[in-house]
Amino acid sequence: MSTPFILPPLPYADDALAPVISSNTMGFHYGKHHKTYVDNLNKLADGTDFAAMSLVDVIKKTAGVADKAGVFNNAAQIWNHTFFWESMKANGGGKPTGKIAELIDRDLGGYDKFKTDFAQAAVTQFGSGWAWLVADQGKLAIRKTGNAETPVSGSAVPLLTIDVWEHAYYLDYQNRRADFANAVIDKLLDWDRANERLG
Ligand code: MN
Numbered sequence: 001m002s003t004p005f006i007l008p009p010l011p012y013a014d015d016a017l018a019p020v021i022s023s024n025t026m027g028f029h030y031g032k033h034h035k036t037y038v039d040n041l042n043k044l045a046d047g048t049d050f051a052a053m054s055l056v057d058v059i060k061k062t063a064g065v066a067d068k069a070g071v072f073n074n075a076a077q078i079w080n081h082t083f084f085w086e087s088m089k090a091n092g093g094g095k096p097t098g099k100i101a102e103l104i105d106r107d108l109g110g111y112d113k114f115k116t117d118f119a120q121a122a123v124t125q126f127g128s129g130w131a132w133l134v135a136d137q138g139k140l141a142i143r144k145t146g147n148a149e150t151p152v153s154g155s156a157v158p159l160l161t162i163d164v165w166e167h168a169y170y171l172d173y174q175n176r177r178a179d180f181a182n183a184v185i186d187k188l189l190d191w192d193r194a195n196e197r198l199g
Pocket of ligand 1: 033081168
């Protein structure tokens with residue numbers, strides 16, 4: 001079986017984000033959950049046209065296609081997780097600088113309101129899903145998506161995300177999703193990446 005889809009290396013050591021995200025959580029989340037999506041997609045794509053496509057093309061081709069839901073879910077979850085790891089860094093979080101800071105003031109009512117609204121999106125996503133900061137037609141917006149749904153299948157440019165599936169926080173925070181989301185916002189968000197992604 002060919003295995004064209006790969007698990008990208010974590011951009012830091014598995015304990016780099018502790019104590020906000022413990023190495024134990026990272027071991028399961030990256031080492032088991034993220035890896036399983038890669039293994040599943042390689043199995044589903046084997047012998048099909050998907051095996052020759054980029055991950056983003058697989059996502060775009062299968063979004064909303066009922067009989068390709070398995071391919072979509074695994075492909076989108078690979079992309080979302082890689083993007084999540086690259087939305088955080090040790091000693092990140094807090095108020096941004098640069099263009100993203102100006103746009104948060106212009107479009108989202110300032111940093112304090114952004115922080116409240118981004119945490120609220122993370123907390124109110126019912127069940128599994130993701131909270132997103134995106135740029136849509138030149139304006140920043142906060143979004144939430146269910147399960148594997150991803151901005152990649154649409155036109156908005158994703159800038160940062162927080163995984164709010166229970167597997168993202170349950171070992172460290174049990175049911176306290178708000179504590180997890182606020183800790184990521186305060187201590188881990190990588191604003192340098194967000195500025196780069198603005199282009
Ligand atoms: Mn996850």
